[in-house]
Amino acid sequence: MNITKENVDDLNALLKVTVEKSDYQTNVDKALADYRKKASIPGFRKGKVPMGIIKKQHGRNVLGDELNRIVSEGLFKYVDEQEFEILGNPLPKNDIEVEGDFNNPDTFVFTYEIGISPKVDVKISGRNKYEYTKVKVDKKLVDKQLEDLTRRYGKLVSGEKVGEKDMVLGQFVELNEDGEILEGGVMNSSTISMEFIEDDKLKKELIGKKAGDVVIVNPANVSRGGKDTASMLGIEESELGSISDKFQLTINEVKIMEPAELNQELFDKLFGEGEVSSEKEMREKVKADLVQMFEKDSEKILTRRISNDLIKKTDIQLPEGFLKRWILASQKEPLTMEQVEADFPNYARSLKWQLIQNNIFKSNDMKVEQEEALNYTKSLLVNQYAQYGMPAPEDAELTQSAQQVLTNQKEAQQIYDMLAEEKMTKFFKETVKLDEKEVDYDEYVKIAQDSNA
Structure with a gap:
């Protein structure tokens, strides 16, 4: 041959x-x-x-x-x-x-x-300067976190009127076009959380209502997506398209979340026995945890900023015609060329970033070793055990579990990708100049959600 x-x-x-x-x-x-x-x-x-x-x-x-x-x-x-x-x-x-x-x-x-594959020449050095956005962890943010924690470990008690953060227990009854109860329609008792209602007009209408009051609602406006709506009404998700968008909600009971007290019992639940012994210490611990948590997000924003800039400035020509034909031929699900054409800019952008990453890794002798992937997987498993309040198993058993995870090609690829991203972020922080800027939480969230930021 x-x-x-x-x-x-x-x-x-x-x-x-x-x-x-x-x-x-x-x-x-x-x-x-x-x-x-x-x-x-x-x-x-x-x-x-x-x-x-x-x-x-x-x-x-x-x-x-x-x-x-x-x-x-x-x-x-x-x-x-x-x-x-x-x-x-x-x-x-x-x-x-x-x-x-x-x-x-x-x-x-x-x-x-x-x-x-085109030749890629990535130009990045200490002369490059990028904004490194940090969130201002002030008293307001710590107070909000404390409120969330005390509510999470609080208890539900009966309330008289519906408030902005309460739970409402009631009966949903389907109505016809005339606003009358639909014979043979959907009828189900369920619970809604006021915190998750995004319709301001409906939220305002519900606030102040008492047990026995009746409100006409669209179930989709008091739930969080198709599965949640179907579960709330006691039907299959596939049935949502065939039911009315008008339901009578009769309030049966109002439940108020009574926050947990800031005492030693709560401190031990949150941080471990004896680790925190006062509200002041709790605030310091919460602040430190918030700083650490937001640091990861700040690193992601930085990496996104740099990747956007490198994609824009690095001259990368692609064999677009070939790639479109290859995408069309390699998909398991039927796909038309029109669909390929429509999504190709996103694919091309992703491919260019991959080529840039490969060039940076190769030029700087960076690798993700198998042993690193194994240890990283073990740390992920330890965190999972901790989330469920369970102690991690002995190292031999933990290693065996991690090896089993890595035999799954999809999961292994995700882990290698996460490790590669961490290495890339570390390289950027050590290579470029960082212009640190502190912003308040609300602005930080907007920046984090803006893919072009």
Whole structure:
């Protein structure tokens, strides 16, 4: 077998794969002999069917399978041995027919197209300066966190009137177009949380209501998405499209979250026995935890800023036509070229960032080692145990669990990606100049949500 490369331009090339009869005949003959041994055809004893009949029935398929195997393995080996890198995988050139006769097989020539990965030169140094946004962890933010913590560990008690953060227990009854109870309609008792209602008009209408009061609501406006709406009404999510958007909500009871007291029992629950012994110490601990938590978010914002800038400033040309055809051919779910075209800018941006990352890793001899991935996975598992209030198992068992996680290709890729992102962020913080800027929480949230920030 012989493979030759013909350059179309700097980013596209054709690979011509020439397969001689000597490359495939032995395996084809062996496969046909196996068919002959197993063939059961009336008029012939098992294993004695003439080879001519076997070839007529199976010869073309066997030859096609063997050629596919040889060509695929050959292409993979050829690409792996080259100095250039490709994007995607080789695609059969649809407008060039296979050279060769399947009825009288001898030499075959297959033509594939490839997209060549462009040369990437990333320019980033200590002269580059980027804003490093930090959240101002002030008394207001600490107070809010304390309120959330005391509510989380508080208890529900009966209330007289509906407040902004209360829970409402009531009965939902479906109404018809005339606003009357629909015969045979949906009827279910459930709970809604006032905190999650985003419709300000409806929220205002509910505040102050008491047990026994009736309000007309759209179930979608007092729940959090399809699954939550269906669960609240006691129906399947698939039934939502066939029900009314008007329901009578009769309030049966109002529940108020009574915050937990700032005492030693709460301190021990939150931070471990004896770790905190006063409200002042709790505030200091909460502030430190908030600073640490927001640091991770600040690093993500920084990395996003730098990636946006590098994508914009780094000249990267892509073999777009090839990539679109490859995306169309490689998807498991049916896809049209129109859909590929519509989403291609996002794909191209993601690919450019991947190429930039690869260049930075290669230029700075950065790697994600297997041992790092194992230890990182173990730390993730330890955190999971802690979240459920459980002690982590012995190291041997923990290592075995981490190894099991890494056998899952999807989960392993996510872990390697997270590690790569951490290394990239560390590299940026050590390489570029940081212009630190403190902002209040609300502005920080807006910046974090802005993909262009």
